[in-house]
Amino acid sequence: MMKRAEMEAHLKSGGRLGFFCDDAFCEAWLAEDGVHLAILPKDGEEMEFVGDLDKLYEMQIDLELSLFPTADRRQ
Amino acid sequence: MIFRALGAVARLLWAEDDERAIRIERRGENDINDEEYIEDLGDGCFSIDFAAYDASVNDKIYDLTTNQAPKCSQCKKRLPAPEFSWHGRLYCRRCLLTYDVLKSEMDPNLKCYRWPIAIVYLEDGVRFPILWNFRRDTLEEWRYARRHGLDVEFYDPIGSKIIIEADMITRFKVPNECYVEVWTTSIDDFVKKKTGR
Ligand SMILES: [Zn+2]
Numbered sequence: 001m002m003k004r005a006e007m008e009a010h011l012k013s014g015g016r017l018g019f020f021c022d023d024a025f026c027e028a029w030l031a032e033d034g035v036h037l038a039i040l041p042k043d044g045e046e047m048e049f050v051g052d053l054d055k056l057y058e059m060q061i062d063l064e065l066s067l068f069p070t071a072d073r074r075q
Numbered sequence: 076m077i078f079r080a081l082g083a084v085a086r087l088l089w090a091e092d093d094e095r096a097i098r099i100e101r102r103g104e105n106d107i108n109d110e111e112y113i114e115d116l117g118d119g120c121f122s123i124d125f126a127a128y129d130a131s132v133n134d135k136i137y138d139l140t141t142n143q144a145p146k147c148s149q150c151k152k153r154l155p156a157p158e159f160s161w162h163g164r165l166y167c168r169r170c171l172l173t174y175d176v177l178k179s180e181m182d183p184n185l186k187c188y189r190w191p192i193a194i195v196y197l198e199d200g201v202r203f204p205i206l207w208n209f210r211r212d213t214l215e216e217w218r219y220a221r222r223h224g225l226d227v228e229f230y231d232p233i234g235s236k237i238i239i240e241a242d243m244i245t246r247f248k249v250p251n252e253c254y255v256e257v258w259t260t261s262i263d264d265f266v267k268k269k270t271g272r
Contacts, residue, residue, distance in 0.1 A: 024172050037181060039172060047174055051181035059180070062161045063171075 002067045004057045010069060011035065011053070018070035021063055027070055028056050149176055162187075162258035189254035192232055196246035197239070205229040205237065207249055217241055 002017075010017060011030040018027045024041040035056050039047045060067055147157040149170035157165035161180050170176055179185075193207040207213055209230045220227035220241035227241040232255045 022168060022172055034183065037177075039177060041172055047177060049177055049181045052183040055181045055183060055185065058162065063159055 002060065004053065007057060007060075007067070008053055016070045017056075017067045019060075019065045019067045021059075021065055028067075149173070163256055164258070184259075186259050188257045188259070190257055191249065192253045192255060194248040194250075195229065195239075195244055196248070197243045198245050199243070203237065204232055206232060206255070213247070217244060217247075 007017065011028070014030075016027055016029045018025065020026070021039070024039050026037060026039050028035055028037045030036075031050075034050045034052050037049045037051060037056065039049075041047075059065065144153045145157055145165050146153050147155075147167040147170055148164035149166055152167065155167045155169065157167045159166045159168075159171050161171075161176075162185060164180075166176060190209065191207040192204050193213065194202050194204055196202045205213070206229070213229065217227050219225070221244075225241060226238050227244070229237045229239070231237055
């Protein structure tokens, strides 16, 4: 489980956080309008949402996710 | 459930205007660590989905004999069993990663409120948790019902109605720092549910 401050520091330094939720790969990063979250289901279209750090943190706790730093797959 | 001891002084209040004074107990520091409360409340986690609650409560009466599996907050089905709990709402595997659910649960407008829980004691020794002052003043409601020989309505921590003879109640206990967490639905979701759009 990642601490809220660790998540914040990593995202603010430009890093991304990846995790698997059920069978989807998800990735979060920080943009000007908030924390973006991309969901890539195994079958189905990619979805993108804008939330904030609290919502990402609550998601991690509620859904028991393991977050890890990822390389920017968009580069 | 959030338990927090804030150090309030233990005190006992008596309902003054009632001929058979009912005891309202309020306690402070470490009240929730008392074995008595742990026994009363268990260590389970309660939450309320207000949207689902609003839709269902009108004809719902508390029934201890019903022992059904929980429903998914989104599709309202009991099967497949909801495996995920997110902001106190249960979701099945099919609904969790859908656009509507994700958009709603990731919405920064989603806020957590905490609602106090009290314990009702009956004369036969049965006790159960209720939402304190939920929708109406619990004590006023009880006093009115008792004076007029009526049943009184309470709501349990998941928002189901409990109907009981007012006369059977001997005591309310109101731990100071015992709450259920209630998450709002997002504004969009709320509007959609209310307007059907
Ligand atoms: Zn479902």
